[in-house]
Amino acid sequence: MTKNVFDTLNERGFVAQVTDEDALRQQFSNETVIFYTGYDSTANSLHVGNLVTVMAMMHLQQAGHRPIGLIGGGTTMIGDPSGKTEMRQMLTRELIEANGRSIQAQLNHYLKFDADQAITINNAEWLLELNYVTFLREIGRHFSVNRMLAAEAYKQRLERGLSFIEFNYQILQAYDYLELFRRYGCTLQLGGDDQWGNLLAGVDLIRRLEGKTVQAMTYPLLTTSSGAKMGKTADGAVWLDPNKFSPYDYYQYWINCDDRDVEKLLKIFTFLPMDEIKRLSALEGAEIREAKRVLAYEATVITHGEAEAQAAEAGAQAAFSHKGGDVDSMPTTTVSRSRLADGLGVLEIFAEVGLTKSRSDARRMLQQGGIYVNDNRVDDVSAELTAEDDTDEGILLRAGKKKYHRLVFE
RNA sequence: GGAGGGAUGCCCGAGUGGCUAAAGGGGGCUGACUGUAAAUCAGCUGGCUAUGCCUACGGCGGUUCGAAUCCGUCUCCCUCCA
Numbered sequence: 437m438t439k440n441v442f443d444t445l446n447e448r449g450f451v452a453q454v455t456d457e458d459a460l461r462q463q464f465s466n467e468t469v470i471f472y473t474g475y476d477s478t479a480n481s482l483h484v485g486n487l488v489t490v491m492a493m494m495h496l497q498q499a500g501h502r503p504i505g506l507i508g509g510g511t512t513m514i515g516d517p518s519g520k521t522e523m524r525q526m527l528t529r530e531l532i533e534a535n536g537r538s539i540q541a542q543l544n545h546y547l548k549f550d551a552d553q554a555i556t557i558n559n560a561e562w563l564l565e566l567n568y569v570t571f572l573r574e575i576g577r578h579f580s581v582n583r584m585l586a587a588e589a590y591k592q593r594l595e596r597g598l599s600f601i602e603f604n605y606q607i608l609q610a611y612d613y614l615e616l617f618r619r620y621g622c623t624l625q626l627g628g629d630d631q632w633g634n635l636l637a638g639v640d641l642i643r644r645l646e647g648k649t650v651q652a653m654t655y656p657l658l659t660t661s662s663g664a665k666m667g668k669t670a671d672g673a674v675w676l677d678p679n680k681f682s683p684y685d686y687y688q689y690w691i692n693c694d695d696r697d698v699e700k701l702l703k704i705f706t707f708l709p710m711d712e713i714k715r716l717s718a719l720e721g722a723e724i725r726e727a728k729r730v731l732a733y734e735a736t737v738i739t740h741g742e743a744e745a746q747a748a749e750a751g752a753q754a755a756f757s758h759k760g761g762d763v764d765s766m767p768t769t770t771v772s773r774s775r776l777a778d779g780l781g782v783l784e785i786f787a788e789v790g791l792t793k794s795r796s797d798a799r800r801m802l803q804q805g806g807i808y809v810n811d812n813r814v815d816d817v818s819a820e821l822t823a824e825d826d827t828d829e830g831i832l833l834r835a836g837k838k839k840y841h842r843l844v845f846e
Numbered sequence: 847g848g849a850g851g852g853a854u855g856c857c858c859g860a861g862u863g864g865c866u867a868a869a870g871g872g873g874g875c876u877g878a879c880u881g882u883a884a885a886u887c888a889g890c891u892g893g894c895u896a897u898g899c900c901u902a903c904g905g906c907g908g909u910u911c912g913a914a915u916c917c918g919u920c921u922c923c924c925u926c927c928a
Contacts, residue, residue, distance in 0.1 A: 597924060688882080695883045722881040756882055796893060797875085804876040804890065836875075838882055 440464055441499035447710060448703040450492050452629040452656040455639060460651050463623065464499065471496060471624035472504035472616050474559070474609065475543075477512040477535035478527065481677035482542050484689075487739075488655050489626055490546050491704060497547060497554060504622055505543040505556040509536040510563025511609060517602035518589040518630050536560070542676060546738075555620065559612050575611055578644050579637070587633040606634050613638030617650060629654040658704075676739050683740040684767055687748035688838070690732035698727050706734035755840040763829045766842045773845040779820035782809065785843065791835040801835060808834035 442461050445451055454460060463469050473489040475482065482490070493503040512532045527535075540556045547554040584590065584606065590598060613635075616622035625635050635652035642650050674689050675681040693701055699717035702708060708716075708730070716727035729749075736745035751765030769789045771780070783798040786807065792798040799817055801807050807814045809825060810832050821843075825831050830844035 692882060695881095698883095722883090724883075725881060728881095728883080752882080792875095794893065796896095797891085799896095800890060801876060806876045836877090 441496060441501070444495055444499070445492060448495075449700055450488070450495070450655045450704065452654045453632055454653045455636070455651045456649075459649070460624070460653070463651070464501070469496070469501040469624055470504065470620050470622045471501060471626060472506050472613075472622050473626045474506040474508050474511070474612065475539050476508045476516065477532045477539060479673075479675075480535045480538040481675045481680050482539055483673040483675050485628075485658070485673070487676065488658060488704060489628070490543070491738075492626055492655060494546060494707075502552075503547055503554045504616060504620060505540070505547065505554065506612060506616070507536040507540050507556060507558040507560075509533060509558040509560030511559055511605060511612070512536075513560075513564070514605045514608060515602055516605045516609075516634070517593050517598055518605075518634060533560070538677070557616075559608075559615070562615050563608055563611070571611075575607065575614075575641070578641055579607055579610075584637075589630060589633045606637050609634045610637035610641040613650070614641050614645060617642050617646065617648070623648075623650040625650075625652045627652075627654055629657050658700075678740055678744070682767065683736055683744040684748045684751050684765070686740065687732045687736045687745065687752060690735045691728045691752065692838070693728060693731070695724055698724060698731060701735075702727065702731050706731060706738070708734060763832075763842060766832075766840055768830070768842040768844060770844050770846055776821060776823055776826065776845055779822055782807065782814055782819040782821060783817065785821065786833060786835060789833065789841045789843070791833055791839055791841050798835075806836045808832075 440461050441464050442451075442457070471493075473493060475486060493505070497503050509532055512527065512535075513529065515526065536558055540558070543556050549555075584603070585594065590603075593602075609631075613622070613625055625638060627635055632652075632654050635654065639650055639652050642648055673681075674686065678686075690701070690705075699713065702713045702716060703710075706713075716730055717724075719727050732752075733745050733749055736748055740748075747762070747765040749765075750762035751767075754763045754766055767789075771785075783795045783802065786792045786798040786801075787795045792801055798807065802814055802817060805813055805815070809819075809821065810827065811834065821831060826845060830842050833841045833843060835841075
């Protein structure tokens, strides 16, 4: 007997809450389950936080079930207040549409779409056309304001203020589920644990209108062991789009994770078998670096492909382990040789390639001993790079301990 | 519609005419220690053609030698009343 995919998800840490675990197991073993996850079109790329559901969808698809990636082109016009402290900025319709297209393209990269194995669809398709009064009469009457107000997700907002537009979000999301149930026979919705209330609203609506019981399942909201939200760096989200967040940085993001998170991350963000994960996360001390290396590599392969992952790994080796590696894979900027001849200010070039935010930032960092050229600390604010600094591999710039950038000249 | 309260740097939050590039905290960054980890300690945390200059306390305009601080006006938010 093959393993139930529910167990796979569960042992890998994808499950926070489920409506009816037994029923869901049954479905998974007896039929092809059509399930969906929604993605807001608030940005033109998904980020690591969204990747959890994407990975869950991949597991389920592998087990023979059929995912629907729902692009929230309609719901993003409203803005989900769940768990937020403040109202979201309203985005223009054009922006939402463009974002939706980018996200759709990204999902195509993770899921298999041939032979109707998966679907992506935009809820703008049905939401934007709705007639207000008709909608209220058919759908709105099934929602109890009393119950909605009691929900945990709105708690903070009831203290700070919640506008009517946002209050409608849950109803629209519930309606999405209904629509997908009617169109495709979708019987499972996945989402983050903060979505639990929204998911239940959909389950409820389908029960009332269709007399059918459908399922909902949430994954735990990931935080790092140090308490921060998963997928955030100083400069913002960890995007999956290589143009917004390079594969090199993506690899660095994973390899720099907290020791305590390694096992959790391996389970969710790689497809390695559980016993391999157990072996890796049992490593201790400096050894655990091996586990992080594997994590970074595997995660980068899934999002950016093998070639990019190898390049990122080679770049990391060149920078961090002084035994070879491939400097070509490091972030590199090409500069005209004439600038070098004129004397290229160290502060200027650090700011220019983005190792520091500004020249002032570079100056500060230099004064604190965090600016290196070819692995030698620079302590003179007015230092300049000259042809003398150039090597066969260009000039290696470093800000702090971990951020490298290579200059080559032409 | 009426009455009141509010908008400060990445976030929270002090400041109510000059000593304010703006207390304090969080976050972030750098250094030391390490393992590209955590914890800890120290420093830094608007920009620039840099012992000075420019920009900044919701927007615009005004008072003043001088405004985040006072006045007018606009925008947005909150609370109570209808």
